[in-house]
Amino acid sequence: MRKKEKITIHDIALEVGVTASTVSRALNNHPRISATTKKMVLDAAKAINYKPNRIAAALRHGKxxxxxxxxxxxxxxxxxxxxxxxxxxxxxxxxxxxxxxxxxxxxxxxxxxxxxxxxxxxxxxxxxxxxxxxxxxxxxxxxxxxxxxxxxxxxxxxxxxxxxINDYLSAYQATSHLIEQGYRHIAHFTSHMKIRIYQERLRGYEQALLDNGINFDPRLVVESNMQLDGGQMSTHRLLDNNLGFDAIFSASDYAIVGALQELKRINVKIPQEVGLVGFSNEPFTAFTEPTLSTVDQKxxxxxxxxxxxxxxxxxxxxxxxxxxxxxxxxxxxxxxxxxxxx
Amino acid sequence: MRKKEKITIHDIALEVGVTASTVSRALNNHPRISATTKKMVLDAAKAINYKPNRIAAALRHGKxxxxxxxxxxxxxxxxxxxxxxxxxxxxxxxxxxxxxxxxxxxxxxxxxxxxxxxxxxxxxxxxxxxxxxxxxxxxxxxxxxxxxxxxxxxxxxxxxxxxxINDYLSAYQATSHLIEQGYRHIAHFTSHMKIRIYQERLRGYEQALLDNGINFDPRLVVESNMQLDGGQMSTHRLLDNNLGFDAIFSASDYAIVGALQELKRINVKIPQEVGLVGFSNEPFTAFTEPTLSTVDQKxxxxxxxxxxxxxxxxxxxxxxxxxxxxxxxxxxxxxxxxxxxx
DNA sequence: CCAGCAAATGCAATCGATTGCGCTAATATA
DNA sequence: TATATTAGCGCAATCGATTGCATTTGCTGG
Structure with missing residues (x-):
């Protein structure tokens, strides 16, 4: 089984009896090529199983x-x-x-x-x-x-x-939702404040509190790496400082799972005693017990x-x-x- | 700020006072180029910020x-x-x-x-x-x-x-582990039998039963799409048929989560009444309650x-x-x- | 002093497709 | 009928790097 020769537009040209230029133009549906020629070229191309070499084309026109x-x-x-x-x-x-x-x-x-x-x-x-x-x-x-x-x-x-996405609005809605559900001491898990999404989510969180007459308490905002362990540590920080929170809005689903685990470990009832909302709608948020509220980012x-x-x-x-x-x-x-x- | 001209080996050639051939060879460390020329070329290349055009090279030597x-x-x-x-x-x-x-x-x-x-x-x-x-x-x-x-x-x-991976062996080990833990009526969740991995995992499951003197009961092997809903349906099939299983080894983590959810819904205690093992070590297996045993595929x-x-x-x-x-x-x-x- | 050889580099074709320009023939216009 | 258009296609250069085959230069040995 010998190696098949590479087939190029020149092979088509030979087959049809025109030049490579014409073949190229025909393949690219150039208006200056007659319909009959185009058809012949297309047919020949199909017949000999021609595949354009994108690399050559790329070289030529820089795309x-x-x-x-x-x-x-x-x-x-x-x-x-x-x-x-x-x-x-x-x-x-x-x-x-x-x-x-x-x-x-x-x-x-x-x-x-x-x-x-x-x-x-x-x-x-x-x-x-x-x-x-x-x-x-x-x-x-x-x-x-x-x-x-x-x-x-x-x-x-x-x-x-x-x-x-409208991070500000999403955070505002998530926080408002918690407030509607009767939570009043809502903590926020976030990450590096240099990152826009975290800035925005914090802003939405703050504004929702404000608009509902709840005081913003900076001690309830905890920074971490937003991974599972970050969520666990952040939860412990809240607990250790005895801040009396009754909900967490986390800017990450991973961190909220960490919180969920730690809270369950000490027998805090979710959502009765503490409400949780995450961010991203990672698939596992539907797998936890209880399932986690979250923001889907489409x-x-x-x-x-x-x-x-x-x-x-x-x-x-x-x-x-x-x-x-x-x-x-x-x-x-x-x-x-x-x-x-x- | 006008567009920078593209710089090619010809620019280097001009700079150094040799031809493009020499530049090309120098850049590719060809043995027939003198060390001094190589150095000059390399220096010039760096000086004018030359970036090779991989597309051109690709076209030439087909890589x-x-x-x-x-x-x-x-x-x-x-x-x-x-x-x-x-x-x-x-x-x-x-x-x-x-x-x-x-x-x-x-x-x-x-x-x-x-x-x-x-x-x-x-x-x-x-x-x-x-x-x-x-x-x-x-x-x-x-x-x-x-x-x-x-x-x-x-x-x-x-x-x-x-x-x-050694699917057979992994399944064998997973099943053996369940047996060691005292489970005797072990079900298996699997998928299309045309797929090698599922064949192998089934084989390992069977052999482990056999080697431990447990009868293989084909009714305990349930096929599904191996997604969350598949796992739920498979679990119901087992329950509805009243097969008295006390463990499930699933060829997929998603399906085992489905089983976990359904079993918890009817208050089956995991792992006391039913033991569960999944496959793939998806991150969420560490997030569930209880956490899920699984096979890590490295x-x-x-x-x-x-x-x-x-x-x-x-x-x-x-x-x-x-x-x-x-x-x-x-x-x-x-x-x-x-x-x-x- | 010159053939002989090796080292270092240049020349030019090549990879395959694209395209500006030019050419021919057919059609249209005057 | 002569000229102007236009459609349809070919020629040859081009994109940038690579490489077989010269060619040049320098050195060795006889």
Whole structure:
């Protein structure tokens, strides 16, 4: 079984009796090629099983039809769903997607940007790492005129297109929900205050308290890494300081599970004694006992929006176009952990 | 701020006063280039911030330095961790990774293979979709001589390199563990019997029963989609048929959570009355109440092994090399749901 | 002093597709 | 009928890096 020769447009040209130029134009549906020739070319292409070499095309017109995506970790339902949304939109337009993970490591994020530029991607979509507070590595992307879209973990220090959810409003609604359920001493689990989403969620939390005549007590706001153990530690801090909280609104589902575990360990009744609301709608929030209320971020929508924004940038004339910030609404999902009325 | 001209080896050549050929060879550390010239070229390259155009290189020597990965869904800790393992290994060798999801859809899997071939990837690594029982789409990959590695969800109908865990042994150990804990009527949740991993896990389950003098009762083996609802339905089937089971070994973590929920709903005590063991060590198994015993598949190891296998194929002379099947050992993680002794 | 050889580099083709420009022939316009 | 258009296609350069085959230079040995 000998190796099949690679078949190129020249083979089609030979077959049809025209030149490669004509074949190329025919394949690209160029208006200056007659319908009959086009048909012959298309038929011949199919007949000899021609596959265009995207690499050659990419070299010629500088488009790789590749989009680079960087997320902190793909290993989260939220991020993998966003990627899914992007992929769906991109594949429909004949683009492929390259995924990289920064693991919340600043250096890796920088290196990944480099790698994507090396790979000559046509655009980059990023959700920032937790430790990224310097944005120089994106400047070179912008300078090269490569479309750049941020989603979810974004920054305002850079003038770029971004897609986010209304973190402020979601937090406001989640907190209001707890208040409606009769909780009054609501704690808040959060993370690095340099990160926009945590700032916003805190802001929504505060405003909801304010609007309902509840005093904001900074001691009830606890920072951690937002992982399971972070949630556990934060819970202990609240307990140890004897702050008498009766609910927790956490900016992360992982942290709220940590709280749930610790509270159950000391026989605190959920939701009767303490109400819990998380953030992200990770699948496991439906698996816990009791099930956890949380905020669904409509990840797939976000991915599709981000992709849509990207393709707008690709098609439109980009010079001096003002950058847009697309804000999606999230969805509070009320489950057992915060429902104590009725 | 005008657009920076693209800088190529010709710019370096001009700078140094040699030709592009020499520059190319110098950059690639060709032995016929003098050390001094090499140094000058390297210095100049750095000075003018030269970035090689991988697309051009790819076109010339037919290597894209891209690896395509296809998984059913990235949205599972197991798969995303495998991808992480592959990525780590690949990036270290200056390869990039393109991830695609088949969503367990046969047609999408076929289309994705096409797309990856179109993108001229240098190799493909696949975990098969649940509904893939025809493998013609891989034949064209093999014919083109493109390295192909299967992992986890593999098939023996194709002569390819593969990386799997010892599903048989893991199931044997999990079942044996339940028996040691005093359970005697152990049910098994499984899925499509066309899929290797489920065959193997069933086999291990059976053999463990046999070796411990327990009768194998086919009515205790329940097939489902292995999702949460599948686990719930399977549990009801067991209950409705009044089969008097006292443990479940599930080939999926999702299904075992479904069982856990249903059993708790009717006040069955876990692990006192019924013991549970899942498979995959999804993160949420540590979040449930009680925590779930499960089998850890060492996903990152698997990814790295798969990548290692791939690079062996790339480097070695591939003709007629016998295909290898790399079998990794998994790890039984005993948590509360199956620990009733002591 | 010159053939002989090796080291170092240049020349030019090549990978496959794209595209500006030009050419031919057919059709339209005057 | 002569000129102006236009449709349809070919020529050849191009994208940037690579590489087989020269070519040049320098050195060794006879």
């Amino acid at each position: 790789s039809k590749l989009i680079g995506i960087i997320v902190p970790t793909i290993n989260r339902n939220f991020f993998s769903s966003i990627v899914r949304g992007i992929e769906e939109h991109a594949n429909a337009l004949d683009y492929k997607v390259m995924i990289s993970q920064s693991y919340d490591d600043y250096k890796k994020e920088v290196a990944t940007i480099e790698a994507l530029l090396d790979a000559r991607v046509d655009g980059i979509m990023v959700s920032l790492g937790k430790n990224t507070h310097n944005f120089d590595h994106f400047e070179s992307v912008l300078q090269k005129g490569i479309p750049l879209v941020f989603f979810d973990r974004t920054t305002d220090k850079l003038n770029v297109n971004q897609v986010i 990840a797939i929508d976000m991915g599709q929006s981000a992709a849509a924004l990207f393709f707008e940038m690709v098609n439109a004339d980009q010079r001096n176009k003002p950058k847009v910030k697309k804000v999606l609404d999230a969805n509070l999902i009320v489950r057992a952990s915060s429902k104590r009325l009725q | 894209s330095k891209l690896i395509g990965i296809i998984v059913p869904t990235i949205n599972r800790n197991f798969f995303s961790s495998i991808v992480r393992g592959i990525e780590e290994h690949a990036n270290a060798l200056d390869y990039k990774v393109m991830i695609s999801q088949s969503y367990d859809d046969y047609k999408k899997e076929v289309a994705t293979i096409e797309a990856l071939l179109d993108a001229r990837v240098d190799g493909i690594m696949v975990s098969l979709g649940k509904n893939t029982h025809n493998f013609d789409h891989f034949e064209s990959v093999l014919q083109k001589g493109i390295p192909l590695v299967f992992f986890d969800r593999t098939t023996d109908k194709l002569n390819v390199n593969q990386v799997i 996903a990152i190891d698997m990814g790295q092994s798969a990548a290692a296998l791939f690079f062996e194929m790339v480097n070695a002379d591939q003709r007629n090399k016998p295909k290898v099947k790399k079998v990794l050992d998994a790890n039984l993680i005993v948590r509360a749901s199956s620990k009733r002794l002591q």
